[in-house]
Amino acid sequence: MVDSKLLQRNSSMELLRIVSMLFIMGLHFLMVFDFPRYEDSIKAPLNTFVYFLLESLTIIAVNVFVMLSGWFGIKPKKKSFCSLCFEVAFYGIMLFIIEVFLHNGQNITIKGIKHLLLGGPDDFWFVKAYILLYCLTPVLNTFVQNTSRDTFKKVLVAFFVFQSIYGWFLLATRWFAGGYSTISFIGLYLLARYMSIYKPKFVQFRLSVDVLIFICLILLSTFWSFVFCRHNIFLYDLAxxxxxxxxxxxxxxxxxxxxxxxxRSRFINWVAMSAFAVYLFHYNPLIYNYYCDLAIWCDNRGTIKVLFFPMAIVLVFVFVVLIDQARKYLWKKISIRLF
Structure with a gap:
């Protein structure tokens, strides 16, 4: 039964889910190192350009993850919501117990409990923003189903014009938070729903044209940041x-x-089911410290570090996919009793 469900999914989109998580892991690798400044662009222009190129490619992954939900549409159900919460709790509790064990119980504090409950402003911001998006999808789906295409388009245009001015270029609103917020997720969700349902003209190009546009957009972000950085203009980090x-x-x-x-690939779909677990595991503060150490170790390998970066990311990904089978098995047993 599980195998047949796995095979029914379009594996290309599940592969994109995997690729997006690998990009997110790559982005977190890059975060370990200092963001290039004007002096770096003068002293080491090639390294600076490559950094910006990698950043341009990996920074899109979070938006892709949210838009995948919009492309298919979240169908809020009690079981799927509980599954999401269980997955978050599983890794939070498991790693918290490991941390307590490693420190002989010294981390059993109010601060530690608060962190376990995602009580800090920086504790898994994506999880909290996504859960709120999930809670709001009945309203969003009702809007999508009961509005005309023309009205839908006007709402999207108005939203993204406003966001581009005040939530990006001017950064004049705290509640957009540069995209670290549910309100930005709502825009991404609705944009993906519009693309999936109505297939506007910009979705209907040939695949080769889509690839060319994608490459041009990545290069645009890269050259934007590099040229502005090279001329010491503060706008370069807006990319x-x-x-x-x-x-x-x-x-x-x-x-x-x-x-x-x-x-269709049963294996790809099976791996994609653990993609979110990879985020929950490697970005947990306990693990992320080691992840940062791994990034620094890779960077110290000299000229062959270009090989160590992707190898390290893939190895961490595979490790989490394997241990995630315990979480999936436990949830299967629990869900049978609850639903």
Whole structure:
């Protein structure tokens, strides 16, 4: 029964889920190192350019993850919501217990409990923003189902014009938080729903054209940041904000590309089921410290570090997929009793 369900999914989109998580892991690798400044662009222009290129490619992954939910549409159900919460709790509790054990119980404090409950402002911001998006999807889906295409388009245009001005270029609103917020997720969700349902003209190009547009958008972000950095203009870091139109369009075209490649693979679908677990595991503060050490170790390998980065990311990904089978098995047993 499980195998048949796995085979029914379009594996190209599940592969995109895997690729997006690998990009997120790559982005977190890059975060370990100092963001290039004007002096870096003068002393080491090639390294600076490559950094910006990798940043342009990986920064889109969070938006892709949210837009995948919009592309298919979240169908809020008690079981799926509980499954999401269980997955978050499983890794939070497991790693908290490990941390307590390693420190002989010294971390059993109010601060530690608060962190376990995601009580800090920086504790898994994505999880909290996504859970609220999930709670709001009945309203969003009702809007999508009961509004005209023209009204839908006008709402999207108004939203992204406003966000681009005040939530990106001017960064004049705290509640957009540069894309680290549910309100930005709502815009991404609705944009992906519109693309999936109505297939506007920019979705209907040939695959080769989509790939070319995607490459151009990535290069646009890269050259934007590099040229402005090279001339010491403060605008260069705007290319790497989740609310950037370049980042959003790049994410949209990556989804469009994968949506036009259709195949079925039970293995790909099986691995994709653990993609979110990879985020919950490697970005947990206990693990992320070691993840940062791994990034520094890779960086110290000299000229062959270009090979160590992807190898390290893939190895961590595979490790989490394997241990996630315990979480899936436990949830299966629990869900049978509850639902």
């Amino acid at each position: 790497f904000v989740y609310t950037s139109p370049m980042v959003i369009l790049s994410a949209a075209y990556l989804i469009i590309i994968f949506s036009k490649i259709s195949f």
